[in-house]
């Protein structure tokens with residue numbers, strides 16, 4: 001179910017790179033990037049000459065894992081491959097279907113293939129320099145989660161080293177929580193991304209374990225559609241999608257991943273996108289000391305200890321002067337966004353306009369007599385009892 | 390949620406142990422609680438003449454399967470159900486699937502996972518770790534069947550099968 005593609009063999013002794021025929025008879029072991037990298041990467045290396053990115057070539061040494069290669073993940077993968085990333089590892093358990101054709105990347109000829117297989121073929125033909133590893137699996141299952149953990153820890157560009165970053169491009173809470181607990185455990189920086197089921201809002205969020213809030217630190221955030229939510233009819237449908245919103249979120253995601261990994265510009269910890277109003281709220285989220293994920297708390301302690309021992313990180317610019325810190329703010333959210341429209345009535349005041357919590361944790365009081373009481377019965381007894389009902 | 394369903398829900402015993410299938414020590418305890426809670430729920434349903442599903446799991450309690458049924462115009466429509474316990478359980482709810490209806494309704498995700506209401510996930514999230522599989526059935530699958538099955542029958546997507554009558 002897993003494979004590594006590195007189809008780098010269309011080189012001939014001549015340097016006419018126009019010949020697109022990838023005849024396997026012409027397999028050559030001359031590292032072909034020497035021949036055409038000048039052309040392929042010229043516009044990227046110009047970033048270095050212009051002083052925008054000082055170490056662009058570092059990208060060839062990086063390995064990124066992408067979980068979920070649907071409308072956002074596949075486009076993100078293509079961007080990274082065209083940027084000349086060293087290696088990408090793709091996880092997905094889905095197949096390409098007709099209903100995916102309103103999004104970018106996959107084509108009708110891919111229908112019926114697993115997404116990882118279709119993506120592997122396309123991506124390796126776009127840039128054979130990139131090592132592409134694919135896994136057709138659902139990482140939220142008990143049997144596959146261990147494999148995923150192991151992959152994060154050992155499948156970097158150099159075997160035995162961790163991957164450099166994870167991009168979450170999944171469409172469900174379960175998978176996000178699974179990625180979150182894995183990245184907390186293995187201490188890997190990751191980006192969460194999402195497009196709302198109404199197709200007109202989305203977000204990206206950077207999670208540096210111990211430093212910024214993890215996905216389990218607080219109830220999930222949602223970016224509002226920018227219109228009366230009650231006017232959105234959900235009868236008879238699960239989810240809508242637009243290639244535009246997904247493409248925009250993919251772009252935000254990879255842009256910020258590149259900024260983080262190649263250390264240029266300022267990385268947004270959280271960036272929302274409201275398509276109907278073209279509004280882009282940003283904010284910073286501090287970790288919750290009472291997070292329910294134990295590895296999150298361990299990483300927070302490590303981070304605090306590290307911070308004491310080391311001078312502040314120079315690559316990240318100081319927060320902008322106009323940021324507001326709310327002292328009474330449980331989740332330590334800092335507003336960075338200034339150009340905000342008027343706040344609505346239901347707005348949680350600690351969050352920028354347009355961003356809300358999906359729910360608040362105000363656990364219902366619970367009588368002990370409402371709880372299960374576990375007696376002497378063994379699990380086998382109970383399983384038999386259930387079967388016999 | 391109506392008063393009747395609130396009453397049904399309040400009679401399902403709440404769970405205590407916060408442990409998922411990766412937690413070697415505490416998972417057996419949680420699994421016992423799941424079974425006790427489910428048994429109580431099924432017994433309640435039988436008492437009120439509203440028995441509507443049958444479930445069992447593998448030995449480890451990580452994979453669940455069974456049947457659910459829905460009575461419409463005096464005819465009984467039966468469906469196979471299945472789900473896995475995710476590694477992040479009980480923080481995240483199990484995703485119940487009816488594979489035979491996959492592709493037949495828009496209110497489903499791939500693999501036949503039912504599309505839950507906007508109320509389900511917040512309610513589950515607020516009640517971690519007290520809600521278990523019985524709650525997922527009562528709050529997730531039950532209401533889904535009640536809305537979707539009559540609609541699917543009306544559209545002719547699902548047809549009554551004689552042999553299912555036992």
Ligand SMILES: [Zn+2]
Pocket residue numbers: 213214215216217287288291292293296297
């Ligand atoms: Zn956390």
